[in-house]
Amino acid sequence: MRPLLAALLLAACSAEPPRPFPAGVAGPLSPRLRAEVLRLGFDSAEIVPPSAAVELAGDERDRTLPARRLRFLAARAAHGDAAGVFFVPPRLPAGLDWRDYPEEWQAAVRVLGEIRAMKPVIERGRPAAVPFPVPEGMRARAWSRGGRTYVLLINPGAVALPVDGAALARSRALFRPRADARETLPPCGASACLPPEGVLWLEGRLLPGAGR
Numbered sequence: 001m002r003p004l005l006a007a008l009l010l011a012a013c014s015a016e017p018p019r020p021f022p023a024g025v026a027g028p029l030s031p032r033l034r035a036e037v038l039r040l041g042f043d044s045a046e047i048v049p050p051s052a053a054v055e056l057a058g059d060e061r062d063r064t065l066p067a068r069r070l071r072f073l074a075a076r077a078a079h080g081d082a083a084g085v086f087f088v089p090p091r092l093p094a095g096l097d098w099r100d101y102p103e104e105w106q107a108a109v110r111v112l113g114e115i116r117a118m119k120p121v122i123e124r125g126r127p128a129a130v131p132f133p134v135p136e137g138m139r140a141r142a143w144s145r146g147g148r149t150y151v152l153l154i155n156p157g158a159v160a161l162p163v164d165g166a167a168l169a170r171s172r173a174l175f176r177p178r179a180d181a182r183e184t185l186p187p188c189g190a191s192a193c194l195p196p197e198g199v200l201w202l203e204g205r206l207l208p209g210a211g212r
Contacts, residue, residue: 018123018124019083019122019123019124020083020084020123021078021082021083021084021085021115021119021122021123022043022045022083022084022085022086023042023043023074023084023085023086023112023115023116023119024037024042024043024044024045024084024085024086024087024112025037025042025043025044025045025086025087025088025089025098025108025112026044026045026046026086026087026088027045027046027088027089028046029044029046029089029097030097032097032099033089033097033098033099036099040109040112040113041116042112042116043084043086045086066107067107067108067110067111068197069197070087070107070108070111071111071114071199072154072156072197072198072199073085074111074112074114074115075152075154075199076139076154076156078115078118078122078141078152079139079141079152079154085112085115087108087112114174114175114201117174117175118150118174118201120145121143121145121150122143124145125143125144125145125150126143126144126145127142127143127144128142128143128144128149129142130142130151131149131151131167131204132164132166132167133164134153134164135161135162135163137155137156137157137161138153138154138155138157138161138194139153139154139155139156140152140153140154146206147206148203148204148205148206149204150201150202150203150204151167151171151201151202151204152199152200152201152202153194153198153199153200153201153202154198154199155194155195155196155197155198155199156197157196158196159196160186160188160193160194160195160196160198161188161193161194162188162189162191162192162193162194163181163185163188163191163192163193163194163200164191165182165190165191165192167202168180168181168182168185168191168192168202169182170204170205171202171203171204171205172202172203172204172205173200173201173202174201174202174203175201176200181200181202185198185200
């Protein structure tokens with residue numbers, strides 16, 4: 001039996017800073033799973049807030065979701081006004097929990113780890129202007145923190161969209177095999193493309209005279 005990702009729950013809230021943005025696992029959890037969630041530094045909630053909204057299509061509740069899809073949904077929450085990201089584990093036979101399905105569990109852990117790494121930016125960063133042109137159809141949001149500008153790019157469409165080449169040269173790609181996004185994104189003419197449902201976090205260079 002393959003586990004199914006039941007839902008990604010996003011609670012609505014104001015985007016005004018400071019912006020608490022928990023990332024973790026919600027729902028009735030076995031003691032073993034709850035202990036692992038806390039050990040990894042994620043948040044745990046027994047009951048999802050009534051204001052939470054299910055952000056999955058109906059068919060997605062009936063199949064396993066890859067890390068790519070989870071990353072897209074989590075990034076969409078960070079881009080919008082959600083109050084955090086909670087993954088809800090599937091219902092499994094007695095005696096089993098999400099950890100008994102390593103591939104699916106690790107996909108959720110990987111995505112939650114990325115969101116946790118960006119929590120200081122999401123929660124305490126100041127809203128900033130995106131410092132480069134954004135193609136039509138791409139969603140973008142920027143924050144300023146510690147003398148750096150952080151940009152989140154999301155392609156919610158069905159076709160690949162180009163990313164400004166100069167911006168990629170000036171920034172470091174986060175959560176990618178290589179810091180230079182031009183080496184990890186597919187080519188797109190003279191630049192590179194963000195594929196459909198692609199997510200890219202960029203960290204700008206430290207501004208002169210700025211401290212952390």
